[in-house]
Amino acid sequence: xxxxxxxxxxxxxxxxxxxxxxxxxxxxxxxxxxxxxxxxxxxxxxxxxxxxxxxxxxxxxxxxxxxxxxxxxxxxxxxxxxxxxxxxxxxxxxxxxxxxxxxxxxxxxxxxxxxxxxxxxxxxxxxxxxxxxxxxxxxxxxxxxxxxxxxxxxxxxxxxxxxxxxxxxxxxx
Amino acid sequence: xxxxxxxxxxxxxxxxxxxxxxxxxxxxxxxxxxxxxxxxxxxxxxxxxxxxxxxxxxxxxxxxxxxxxxxxxxxxxxxxxxxxxxxxxxxxxxxxxxxxxxxxxxxxxxxxxxxxxxxxxxxxxxxxxxxxxxxxxxxxxxxxxxxxxxxxxxxxxxxxxxxxxxxxxxxxxxxxxxxxxxxxxxxxxxxxxxxxxxxxxxxxxxxxxxxxxxxxxxxxxxxxxxxxxxxxxxxxxxxxxxxxxxxxxxxxxxxxxxxxxxxxxxxxxxxxxxxxxxxxxxxxxxxxxxxxxxxxxxxxxxxxxxxxxxxxxxxxxxxxxxxxxxxxxxxxxxxxxxxxxxxxxxxxxxxxxxxxxxxxxxxxxxxxxxxxxxxxxxxxxxxxxxxxxxxxxxxxxxxxxxxxxxxxxxxxxxxxxxxxxxxxxxxxxxxxxxxxxxxxxxxxxxxxxxxxxxxxxxxxxxxxxxxxxxxxxxxxxxxxxxxxxxxxxxxxxxxxxxxxxxxxxxxxxxxxxxxxxxxxxxxxxxxxxxxxxxxxxxxxxxxxxxxxxxxxxxxxxxxxxxxxxxxxxxxxxxxxxxxxxxxxxxxxxxxxxxxxxxxxxxxxxxx
Numbered sequence: 001x002x003x004x005x006x007x008x009x010x011x012x013x014x015x016x017x018x019x020x021x022x023x024x025x026x027x028x029x030x031x032x033x034x035x036x037x038x039x040x041x042x043x044x045x046x047x048x049x050x051x052x053x054x055x056x057x058x059x060x061x062x063x064x065x066x067x068x069x070x071x072x073x074x075x076x077x078x079x080x081x082x083x084x085x086x087x088x089x090x091x092x093x094x095x096x097x098x099x100x101x102x103x104x105x106x107x108x109x110x111x112x113x114x115x116x117x118x119x120x121x122x123x124x125x126x127x128x129x130x131x132x133x134x135x136x137x138x139x140x141x142x143x144x145x146x147x148x149x150x151x152x153x154x155x156x157x158x159x160x161x162x163x164x165x166x167x168x169x170x171x172x173x
Numbered sequence: 174x175x176x177x178x179x180x181x182x183x184x185x186x187x188x189x190x191x192x193x194x195x196x197x198x199x200x201x202x203x204x205x206x207x208x209x210x211x212x213x214x215x216x217x218x219x220x221x222x223x224x225x226x227x228x229x230x231x232x233x234x235x236x237x238x239x240x241x242x243x244x245x246x247x248x249x250x251x252x253x254x255x256x257x258x259x260x261x262x263x264x265x266x267x268x269x270x271x272x273x274x275x276x277x278x279x280x281x282x283x284x285x286x287x288x289x290x291x292x293x294x295x296x297x298x299x300x301x302x303x304x305x306x307x308x309x310x311x312x313x314x315x316x317x318x319x320x321x322x323x324x325x326x327x328x329x330x331x332x333x334x335x336x337x338x339x340x341x342x343x344x345x346x347x348x349x350x351x352x353x354x355x356x357x358x359x360x361x362x363x364x365x366x367x368x369x370x371x372x373x374x375x376x377x378x379x380x381x382x383x384x385x386x387x388x389x390x391x392x393x394x395x396x397x398x399x400x401x402x403x404x405x406x407x408x409x410x411x412x413x414x415x416x417x418x419x420x421x422x423x424x425x426x427x428x429x430x431x432x433x434x435x436x437x438x439x440x441x442x443x444x445x446x447x448x449x450x451x452x453x454x455x456x457x458x459x460x461x462x463x464x465x466x467x468x469x470x471x472x473x474x475x476x477x478x479x480x481x482x483x484x485x486x487x488x489x490x491x492x493x494x495x496x497x498x499x500x501x502x503x504x505x506x507x508x509x510x511x512x513x514x515x516x517x518x519x520x521x522x523x524x525x526x527x528x529x530x531x532x533x534x535x536x537x538x539x540x541x542x543x544x545x546x547x548x549x550x551x552x553x554x555x556x557x558x559x560x561x562x563x564x565x566x567x568x569x570x571x572x573x574x575x576x577x578x579x580x581x582x583x584x585x586x587x588x589x590x591x592x593x594x595x596x597x598x599x600x601x602x603x604x605x606x607x608x609x610x611x612x613x614x615x616x617x618x619x620x621x622x623x624x625x626x627x628x629x630x631x632x633x634x635x636x637x638x639x640x641x642x643x644x645x646x647x648x649x650x651x652x653x654x655x656x657x658x659x660x661x662x663x664x665x666x667x668x669x670x671x672x673x674x675x676x677x678x679x680x681x682x683x684x685x686x687x688x689x690x691x692x693x694x695x696x697x698x699x700x701x702x703x704x705x706x707x708x709x710x711x712x713x714x715x716x717x718x719x720x721x722x723x724x725x726x727x728x729x730x731x732x733x734x735x736x737x738x739x740x741x742x743x744x745x746x747x748x749x750x751x752x753x754x755x756x757x758x759x760x761x762x763x764x765x766x767x768x769x770x771x772x773x774x775x776x777x778x779x780x
Contacts, residue, residue, distance in 0.1 A: 029308060031310075034310075035310040036309075036310060036368075037247050037308045037309065037310075038246075038247055039244065039245065039246050039247060040244065040245040040247075040304060040308055041242050041243070041244045041245075042242065042243050042244075043240045043241065043242050043243075044240065044241040044242070044243070046238060046240055048238075051233065055233070068238060068240060069240060072240045072242060073242060076242045076244065077244070078244070078246070079246075152310070152311065153310070156307060156308050156309075156310070157308075159307045160304050160307045160308055163300070163303055163304065163307060164243070164300060164304070167300050
C-alpha cells in the first residue's frame with residue numbers, strides 16, 4: 001500500500017444496482033476506518049444471456065452478484081480491504097471465492113434480537129463456514145468508532161453507480 | 174317358357190315347362206398389379222441396433238463472463254500529527270440555550286440529523302470528477318469525532334456553505350456579517366487539504382485582521398500549519414518560496430509589494446487563493462486588483478459581507494478575479510443574475526435565524542496600529558517601573574489606574590488618533606448599514622463615545638449616555654428605532670435604566686470591556702433577553718498583546734469556573750469580577766530585593 005496509513009483498518013463496501021436494459025452494475029468502495037474513500041471500482045453492466053437465464057434459474061442472481069461481479073471487483077481493487085461488507089445475506093456466498101472476510105449487515109427486522117457481531121451502529125453476520133472471520137475482525141473492531149453508520153456508504157455507492165450508468169461506459173480500467 | 178294355355182281343361186297334368194337358370198355368377202379377377210402383393214406375406218427382417226449409444230451433447234460450461242471494471246483512486250490525503258494533548262483551553266465561550274419553559278409539557282423535539290452530501294459542481298463533466306464528490310462521506314460524519322476535530326458543531330447552514338465552497342473552484346461567499354464566513358472558509362480549506370485536493374493555499378486579508386485569522390485557524394483547524402508573511406524583505410521572500418507550507422496568510426499591501434518584487438513567472442503558484450474583505454479589489458484598475466488577478470492559482474475564492482450583488486461595477490472586478498468572465502468583460506444584467514446564481518452564496522441573518530442560537534458571541538482580536546503600539550508599550554513600561562518603585566506601598570488603586578490608562582490607549586492613541594478598533598468598527602458598520610441593520614455600541618468612557626460619535630456621523634449615529642439630558646433620551650431612542658438611516662447607537666455601560674427595549678438591534682459591539690461580566694451581560698440584555706425571539710450578534714474587540722487579552726483570559730476562566738460549579742444561568746454575582754490578586758497578577762510586578770528582584774503582590778488564592 002502506498003498510503004502512509006500502514007496497517008490501519010480498511011473497509012470495503014460492495015453493492016449493486018440493476019438497470020432493466022443494461023443489466024447489473026456492481027461497485028466496491030474501499031474506505032479507511034472513518035469512511036473516507038480510498039478507492040472505488042465499478043463494473044461495466046453485466047447482462048446475462050437467455051441461456052444463462054434459463055439454465056441458472058433462481059441461482060442466477062447470487063451467481064452474478066457474488067461470483068461474477070463481487071469476485072471480479074475484489075480481485076481487481078488495488079487497495080485491499082480487511083473486511084468487505086454487503087447488505088444482504090445472499091452475497092455472503094462470495095466468501096468461498098475470495099480471500100477476504102465478508103460480512104453482511106443485519107436487516108432492520110432482525111435488529112431486535114441480540115445476535116450478530118456489533119460493529120459501529122450495525123450488527124454483522126458472517127458466512128457459516130468461515131468462523132475464523134469473526135475472530136479476526138473482532139480483534140480489529142475497536143478501530144471502528146461506535147457511531148459509525150455502516151449503512152451510509154452503500155447509499156453513496158448506489159448514487160455513484162447510478163451516475164456511472166448514465167454515462168456511456170466507454171472508459172474501462 | 175311355358176305356354177300354359179289358359180283353358181279350362183282340367184289338366185291332369187299340366188305341362189310346366191321349366192327352364193334352367195344358371196345361378197352361378199362368373200366373376201373374374203381384375204388383373205391389377207396388387208394381386209400378387211395380396212398373396213404375398215410381408216417380409217419380416219430382424220436387425221440389431223445397439224441401445225447404448227452416446228448422445229451428442231451440446232457442451233455448455235458455466236463460466237464467468239468477462240467483466241470490465243473502471244477504477245478510481247482517491248488522491249492521497251495529507252495526514253497531520255495530532256496536536257499535543259495539553260493546549261490552552263478553548264477560546265470561545267458556549268452560550269447555554271434558553272432553559273425550556275417548565276410550564277409547557279411538550280417535549281423539545283430532537284433536532285433532525287441533517288445530512289449534507291457533497292454535490293459535484295455543475296462544471297465537473299468527467300465521470301471521475303463526479304464520482305469523487307459523490308463518494309465522499311457526508312460532511313457531518315467527516316467533521317464529527319476523530320477524523321476532524323471541530324471545537325463546535327457547525328450550524329446547518331454552515332454545513333451547506335462548507336460543502337458549497339468545497340466543490341467550487343470559483344466562489345464568492347457573501348454571508349451577512351456574523352454568520353461565520355471565517356469558520357466556513359477555514360473548514361473548507363481544511364477538508365480540501367485533507368482530501369488531497371489542494372496543497373498550497375494563500376489567504377489575503379486586511380492587516381488589522383491578521384491576528385483574527387490566526388486565532389480562527391488555530392481554533393477551527395488546529396492541525397493545519399500556517400505561516401504569516403511578515404518581517405523584513407528577505408524573510409518574507411523566504412516565506413513565500415518555502416515549500417511544504419499548506420497555508421500562507423498575507424495582507425494586501427505586502428502582497429502587492431512582494432508580488433512586484435518577483436520576476437515574471439517566478440511568483441510561487443497556489444492551488445487556492447482566498448481574498449478576505451474582497452471589496453478591496455472592487456476597483457478593477459487598482460494595483461491590488463491587478464495583483465490579485467495575476468496570482469498563479471487554480472481556485473479562486475472571495476469573501477465579503479456587503480450585499481455586493483447590488484453593485485454591478487464592483488461585481489465585475491470580482492468576477493474577473495474569479496475567472497468567470499473574460500478580462501475587461503462587462504456582463505449585462507441578465508448575465509450578472511446568471512453568474513450570481515452560480516457563483517455567489519449569500520445568507521442573511523433572518524434567513525438562517527432558526528438555525529442560530531438567539532445570541533452569538535464573537536471575539537475579534539485586533540492588532541494595535543503602529544502608533545498605538547508604540548504608545549502602549551511606552552506607557553506600560555513606564556507604568557510598571559513606577560509601580561515597582563512604589564514597593565510595598567502599592568495598592569490596588571494604583572494598579573487600577575495604570576490598567577485604565579492602558580485600556581484607553583487600546584481604544585485610540587491620544588497623540589495621533591489612530592485606532593485599530595475604530596477601523597474595524599467602520600468596516601463592519603459599513604456592512605451592517607448596507608444590509609439595513611442596526612447596532613448598539615458600549616464603552617465605559619463617555620469621552621470615547623463622543624470621540625466615536627464625531628467620526629461615525631455617516632451612519633446616523635446617536636448618542637445615549639449620562640451626559641445626555643433626560644428630556645432628550647426618549648426621543649433619541651425613538652429616532653434610533655424608527656429612522657431608517659440611523660444605524661448606530663452609542664451607549665455607556667452605566668446608563669440605561671431598566672426597561673429599555675432595543676431588541677430590534679441585531680448587533681452589539683463592546684468597544685472596551687467592563688470589569689464585571691455581569692454588567693456586560695446587563696448591557697447586552699438591552700438588545701436581547703434570554704427567550705426572546707430576535708437574534709443578536711455580540712462582538713467584543715480585544716487588542717492582541719495588551720492588557721485586554723489578559724483581562725479577558727482571567728474573566729473567562731472565572732466564568733468557566735462559575736459555570737462548572739453553579740451551572741449556566743442568569744447570575745449577576747459580583748464575585749465574578751476580578752479580585753485584588755488577579756488585578757495584580759495582570760502585571761509581572763517585581764520589587765527590588767537585595768541585588769535581585771522578587772515578585773510582589775498578593776498571592777492568588779488556590780482555586
